[in-house]
Amino acid sequence: MSFMLGFDSHCHLHFNHFDEDLDAVVENSRKAGISHILIPSIDIETAEISADIAEKYNLYSAAAFHPEHLPEESAEEVEWLALKRVLLRPNTVAVGETGLDYHHCTFKPDKQRRWFRRHTELAEALGYPLVVHSRGAESAVLKELPTSLSVPVILHCWGGDESLTDIAVSRDFYIGVDGPLTYRKNNKLRRLIPRIPGDRLLVETDSPFLPPEPFRGRRNEPAYTRFITMGIRELWDGSMSIENTSYILWENAMRAYRLHPENRRADIVYRYGDSLYVNLTSRCQNNCSFCIRRSADGISSYYLKHKEDPAESLVLSTIEAFPIEDFTELVFCGFGEPTLRSDLLMKSARAAGARGVKTRLNTNGLCTSFLSDHQVMRLLHCFDSVSISLNASGTREYNRICLSSVEDSWEHLMKFIRLAKNTGIDTQLSVVKNSGVDLQRVKALAERLQMFLRIR
């Protein structure tokens, strides 16, 4: 049997249970139609391993401290920073699993709640979905979660009763169910399924734990997602095909993790070399023949195509949350022209500058078409350096290569270059060599302008 699309929305492939045969486990899951897997983690070490696995197999991961694996007090801030570094990795798309565990109670409830709040605030600041663990603490988890959260909440391996499930449903949370759904005696869990809207239910294996029938007592793995899916199908409508059931659950998980075209989250920041890049917009006045946006949605597994401009507050809280001091510089570049959001651009650059981080603006230099000279100078003074896309040696070549929607674009670009030079800020020009440009003429122009030319 094979599903076209399936999503194991919670699967701990990082545990050493999979050390010997991870390739085969992933291959088996694909053969069983599980096209997507989310690997949550429990601490820094497993967050890094999960991110490695996600990148290697083109899967997704989440990073957080599980309530049974919280940092020692003396290492709290160092580990928190390390966690944020993992959240910068391209396939790490959620904060999780965090939450409360009053069943094992390895740590005091106060400490658990403090860390749960911290994770919740971080998820909100970054716009990342939040994966929540609750054991013996379902009511407490619902009480802790703010009513105003703007990010999807995934209640993984849900064990709440009917009234708590109704509350979770009323708050639009996603609810994950696992292998125990298939256990003969588990009518309590089966009774919950009709109470959960069809677009809020997630299927998860929680591998290597909680194997479904008929694998009880053995290691669980993502290929067994289909056995839980079959259980859901029976409780929904036995006449629906297993492929359709799997597809609906796949779509739910895609929305829950903000991977679905309906609500896909584009990365606001991404790592490239030693620098951290900031992606403010996907809009641009040009449509250059060599632009990566023509052929891709992102760079090295980062998804960068904003459906609409990210909110100013989200951009600023993202920059604030991440350890930008780790990087040589913060580069405002992304998948569009950053000066189109000049106010936010200045606020963001100033925020980084206040933390002692070097900033660079990569621009097409066309903002003189909508900003006054004074405004342009103010903008430029927010940066330590500026890189301007020259891209051509004159008007005709620029129009041919850059297909600009700005009238007199070449003249605006030349004006911007003059203004940038006048600021005394470290300014360079750039050109893309295989774009059909006359490189010799561009080099000669850069020499006349007495500016450094970077050939890309």
Ligand code: SF4
């Ligand atoms: S100016 Fe930059 S972002 Fe805009 S189309 Fe050209 S290469 Fe792409």
